[in-house]
Amino acid sequence: MLNVPIKPILLHKSDIPPAGSEWIHQLKFDGHRCLLSYAQDNGVKLFTRHQNECTRQxxxxxxxKLSAANVVLDGEMVVIDAQGKPCFESVMERFQASKETSIRRLSCNLPAAFIAFDILYLNGNGVTHLPLNERLQLLSDIAGPSDYLTVIDSYDDGDALFQAVVKLGLEGIVSKRKDSIYQLDTRSYSWLKIKNYQHEIVEIAGIRKGEFAWSITKGGKYIGTVEFVPPAARQAFHQISKQLIRKEDREWVYLDPLIRCKVRFQCWTKKGFMRSPSFVEFVY
Incomplete structure (x- = not known):
């Protein structure tokens, strides 16, 4: 497990935080999933959840520096912006950098941090079989103060944490059973993600001909594409769209933006586009 790519545990979605004393709740940081291997004699190696090494970035x-001979941690790689919030665009800029000069420059201008939320391996032994509350204690014991590694905080009240997330405009929370073991390459019902989605009314301004998508606008301004639309909604709009065609090219059919729908999305990008919008319902 040390210094090799692994497939981490994955989460199921939930609309609300689960209740009960058997759960703990943590902030969901907006970055990219990362597995960190550490050895006192060999430094740090980093891998994505898709098993790609990203150490050099x-x-x-x-x-x-950790208080262990060797360890494997699960967590999130983040870049914190000037407002003190994780910025997905910035961490993606870090992740996608390939030239050594760019990597060095960005490491100064957009420093990254690893938010550790679990421990899988410690001093030559796997610990995934231990319950979560014991693993979190091990994690707390080996991770001291650092500018580049932070152990996530856990809370007992999921509803209160989620309301704070909504107020601050953060991504969401993760709820985990205290007794859960760590199941590699498994989507576990003991780990749930509750996202703080935003909602907006938009106009449908085009249909992509190849891989399906709707082009959407807000007040005439292009703000993104919607790829996640249920088949029934696609079919219903397809019949109406024939009456709205303005022009078309090899890739798109352009429409009079007379039909509106509600979408949910994660956040606005720095350039004013919606991140990952999905269809909710038509608005009449």
Whole structure:
């Protein structure tokens, strides 16, 4: 498990935080999933959940020191913006950098941090079989203060944490059973993600001819594409759209934007586009 890519546990979706003393709740940081391997004699190696190594993109993490001979941690790689919030676009800029000069420049201008939320391996032994509350105690014991590694906080009241997330405009929360073991390459019902989606009314301004998508606008301004539309809604709109065609090219059919729908999305990008919008319902 040490210094090799692995497939981490995955989460199921939930609309509300689960209730009960058997659950703990944590902030869901807006970054990319990352597995961190550490050895005192070999430094840090980093892997994505898709098993791609990304060590060289984050040279600042080589300064991390842990109170263990070797360890594997699960967590999220984030970049915090000037408002103190995780910025997905910034961490993607870090992740996608390939030239050494760009990596070094970005490590100074957009420093990254690893938010650790679980421990899988410690001092030569796997610990995935231990209950979550014991793993979190091990994690707390080996991780000291660092600019580039933080252990996530846990809370007992999921509803209160989610309301705070909504107020602050953060991504969401994760709820986990205290007694849950860590199941590699499994989507576990013991780990739930509750996202703080935003909602907006938009106009449908076009249909992509190849891989399906709707082009959407707000007040005449292009704000993104919607790929997640149920088949019934696609079919219903397809019949109406024939009467709205303005022009078309090889890739798109352009429409009079007279039909509106509600979409949900994660956030607005820096350039004013919706991130990951999906169809909710038509608005008449």
């Amino acid at each position: 984050y040279p600042e993490l080589q300064t991390i």
